[in-house]
Amino acid sequence: MGRFCAKCGRPYSEGVVFVGNLCIRCYLEENRVLDVPSEVEVQLCKNCFSYRIKGRWLKPLTYGSPEEIVKEALAKVIEDKVRIREVHGSSGKIKVTYNVEMPLEIHSTQFPITIVAKVEAGREVYEQRYPVVAKVTFTLCPNCLMRVSKTYKAIVQVRSARDRIDRVDRRKINRILREIDPYSIIDVEEVREGLNIKVSDATTARILASKIRNEMGATVSESFEHVRRNREGKRTSKLVIVVRLPKFRENDLVMFRNDMFRIVRISGFRVVLRNERNNAKTTVSAEALWDGRISDIPETTVYKKYLVIGRDDRVVYVVDSSENYEVKEIPLGYVSENVKPGDELKVAIINGKPYVLGKA
Numbered sequence: 025m026g027r028f029c030a031k032c033g034r035p036y037s038e039g040v041v042f043v044g045n046l047c048i049r050c051y052l053e054e055n056r057v058l059d060v061p062s063e064v065e066v067q068l069c070k071n072c073f074s075y076r077i078k079g080r081w082l083k084p085l086t087y088g089s090p091e092e093i094v095k096e097a098l099a100k101v102i103e104d105k106v107r108i109r110e111v112h113g114s115s116g117k118i119k120v121t122y123n124v125e126m127p128l129e130i131h132s133t134q135f136p137i138t139i140v141a142k143v144e145a146g147r148e149v150y151e152q153r154y155p156v157v158a159k160v161t162f163t164l165c166p167n168c169l170m171r172v173s174k175t176y177k178a179i180v181q182v183r184s185a186r187d188r189i190d191r192v193d194r195r196k197i198n199r200i201l202r203e204i205d206p207y208s209i210i211d212v213e214e215v216r217e218g219l220n221i222k223v224s225d226a227t228t229a230r231i232l233a234s235k236i237r238n239e240m241g242a243t244v245s246e247s248f249e250h251v252r253r254n255r256e257g258k259r260t261s262k263l264v265i266v267v268r269l270p271k272f273r274e275n276d277l278v279m280f281r282n283d284m285f286r287i288v289r290i291s292g293f294r295v296v297l298r299n300e301r302n303n304a305k306t307t308v309s310a311e312a313l314w315d316g317r318i319s320d321i322p323e324t325t326v327y328k329k330y331l332v333i334g335r336d337d338r339v340v341y342v343v344d345s346s347e348n349y350e351v352k353e354i355p356l357g358y359v360s361e362n363v364k365p366g367d368e369l370k371v372a373i374i375n376g377k378p379y380v381l382g383k384a
């Protein structure tokens with residue numbers, strides 16, 4: 025290392041950073057600190073404004089104008105393309121950072137931007153400016169392409185152990201669908217057997233199926249359907265997931281262990297049941313919805329109205345006005361606390377046991 029800068033003759037000192045035999049100012053006149061392409065391209069989906077970075081399509085973070093999304097995408101592309109070169113100086117740290125100067129307004133698909141490198145060397149700060157041409161290409165991302173052409177990679181077929189998917193099921197499924205990335209749902213088709221939900225990718229289809237299973241106690245089975253493509257004659261396969269909803273759902277009255285219960289909640293692999301006579305809660309595995317442990321209220325059930333004629337600290341006294349007005353006693357724990365004389369109770373009689381379903 026010489027005692028003077030080889031270019032400008034500045035003397036070597038502690039305060040001036042040298043790179044080789046050049047002072048930092050002269051070094052920066054001769055050398056670039058960034059590797060920057062002369063042109064950067066942004067691929068933007070004209071339908072959903074996703075943009076492509078390193079082969080992947082990303083959703084924009086900003087919900088602004090297309091212009092703002094272009095700027096966001098451009099910043100990501102530049103981050104991917106620009107490299108900072110390492111510069112080793114004589115003393116002190118050489119710190120290189122950069123920012124991007126973009127036009128305030130973008131009026132065309134091709135416009136100039138400037139990448140400005142800031143070089144901090146000891147006490148001195150320098151700038152290097154790199155003009156770059158930014159190009160924006162509008163295209164369709166794979167998901168939007170599938171939506172437009174109605175092609176899909178997976179299908180979730182929702183079926184029910186009852187005869188059909190009704191409005192209650194549909195409302196719940198719609199709510200679950202809202203938790204799924206809308207751009208992955210290609211189509212929701214109502215068919216006689218239920219719902220066919222076409223999904224752009226297998227992962228999203230599996231997430232959807234498991235959410236329905238978790239919230240509705242459904243069973244899930246997977247298979248592949250082989251499809252021959254016309255154009256190239258290439259074989260492709262589609263994932264087919266059949267999601268079968270159980271016969272029973274939340275709020276239904278059911279029989280379980282010879283008692284009448286109401287299904288309070290289906291969640292995960294569990295079903296929470298509440299005994300209709302004493303309000304005691306029980307949790308069982310969701311399999312019980314399928315293996316017969318949870319079953320229909322028997323057809324022999326008789327529904328009656330009982331009139332409350334009195335109560336003490338142990339029981340309420342009721343009469344069945346449709347019969348012989350014989351006074352019956354129902355333990356207090358089996359009726360709600362606010363029951364008073366004059367109330368009518370709706371009662372189900374199953375195998376001779378009365379279940380108070382509430383006020384009539």
Ligand SMILES: [Zn+2]
Pocket residue numbers: 029030031032033034046047048049050051
């Ligand atoms: Zn110099």
Ligand SMILES: [Zn+2]
Pocket residue numbers: 069070071072073074164165166167168169
């Ligand atoms: Zn798109």
